[in-house]
Amino acid sequence: MSRFWIRRTFIAFIAPLLAALGAAQESGGAKSTRKLTVGFSQIGAESAWRTAETESIRGEAVKRGVHLRFTDAQQKQENQIKAIRTFIAQKVSAIILAPVVETGWEPVLKEAKAAHIPVILVDRGVSVADDSLYVTLIASDFVAEGKLAAEWLAKKLNGKGNLVELQGTVGSAPAIDRKKGFEQGIAASPGLKIGRSESGDFTRAGGKQVMEAFLKAAKGEGTKIDAVYAHNDDMALGAIQAIQEAGLKPGSDIIVVSIDAVKGAFEAMVAGTLNCTVECNPLLGPAAFDAVEKVLAGAALPKKTVVQDQLFDQSTAKAAIGSRKY
Ligand code: AHR
Secondary structure, eight states: OOHHHHHHHIIIIIHHHHHHHHHHHHHHHHHHHTOOEEEEEEOOOOSHHHHHHHHHHHHHHHHHTOEEEEEEOTTOHHHHHHHHHHHHHTTOSEEEEOOSSSSSOHHHHHHHHHTTOOEEEESSOOOOSOGGGSSEEEEEOHHHHHHHHHHHHHHHTTTEEEEEEEEOSTTOHHHHHHHHHHHHHHTTOTEEEEEEEEEOTTOHHHHHHHHHHHHHHHHHHTOOOOEEEESSHHHHHHHHHHHHHTTOOBTTTBEEEEEEOOHHHHHHHHHTSOOEEEEOOOOOHHHHHHHHHHHHTTOOOOSEEEEOOOEEEHHHHHHHHTTOOO
16 A cells, blocks of 8 residues: 555544544543532431432432442431531532431531532421521421321221320421321321320331330230321331230231331231331432432422322232332
């Protein structure tokens, strides 16, 4: 091949190819330096619901190529505050926060705002005087959940009975609101009374321990517990175990209602030990990252997005169990 042809071939084919490769590498490099880093401060791993929420957010980050900095606060607000401060120091693009309790967030949220880092709340709300401290809250309506559970139970017990309540984590939005909603729901049935109410901290062990104490106290007084209302399925499953160990039949001797609609609750409804559960959808990853992307693109977001939930009982559990995703 003559020098002329070698030069022509280079100009016509090889030079553009090298240029294209270079551009691709450059844009690939530029893209990777622009990869979004998002901090996620999770409460802990107290329940099956919480695990499903963590998986949803982690999975969505992977799907979207987001670098997720994940921290587990082991149920402690101070750990969440520390994590947020670390995210600020690391200059993350956004923070996703599932706050363990409602109060005490102002100082750290102000620091995030001063650093121009948007905070997206998932699952639980906060109580702050200035709601510009967070961008948006994506969560279920906990009051409505409690009300639904109460109305179902009032019907089941024909408006009469001795109830006990297993509350969630003290000071948390779902514990406060599910209690409130339940009380609203039984208000029309003066024959329904909550005799005892204590926190089982949203855990199965906590639910079991508190229910054991309730059963012991009822035995001592010679009273009967007609139903237990648990603020989540894990505590209800713990209570079911306590009822069985006390020689009673959960689901018939004592009616059990709860909230979350995790797989274990469906299994218990099919087995006849749990009567009813109100769904609280933990699959918040897609909505959380939609919010992150929108706020970083400068779009306005609603202050609250309410996740739609529904009630399941033993009459619908069998048909639904196969399609449950958590
Ligand atoms: O905030 C949601 C609640 O927290 C879920 O109902 C419960 O299971 C979890 O631990």
